[in-house]
Amino acid sequence: MPEIMVKGFINYIIQDIGILIYIYLIHCLFMKRTLNYFVKAMKEEGLTLALAESITCGMAAEKLAVCFGTSDVLRGSIVCYTPEVKHHLMRIPKTVMEKYTCESMQITELLAKNLKSLIKADVHAALTGLASPGGSETKNKPVGTVFICIRYKDRSYKKRLLFRGTPAEIRKKSCAALYELILEKVIKNKQ
Secondary structure, three states: OHHHHHHHHHHHHHHHHHHHHHHHHHHHHHHHHHHHHHHHHHHHOOOOEEEEEOOOOOHHHHHHOOOOOHHHHEEEEEEOOOHHHHHHOOOOOHHHHHHHOOOOHHHHHHHHHHHOOOOOOOEEEEEEEOOOOOOOOOOOOOOOEEEEEEEEOOEEEEEEEEOOOOHHHHHHHHHHHHHHHHHHHHHHHHO
């Protein structure tokens, strides 16, 4: 009797793992198709992209690397995770970081604006936020809060989002939200 129960349990686990693998593969396929669409749309419009990444630690640029045509679109990405890099490389005043915190819309806007002097591109985008505890989280800015700012033709498009999940999941969702915002505000407005 116990042997039958063990075999049943093992079959049950295998089925669950199979379902999880299937869901993961569908997610990967969907994400890759979305990324390919994003790169293709940027390329067709003749647009280039530069990134200033804090919360995503380079993930937004890395995810584009699997797409055909990325070299025609992505000009570069700067990982500006620490306050020192934000200050010294991205020229964010320390007083502004102290006033608003590094994970804020004000800092994200300045990152996108100042990126223009470092990397020549049509679209300059920045992401900051809180993927895990230990930063500047508060009741009004909990872990999972993400700030995105896109600059295109001297206009800013901003979005504040709240995601749930592990730090890796929050970073992935942040990347997807960035691509969607660029598609919505830059590509679709151009057509």
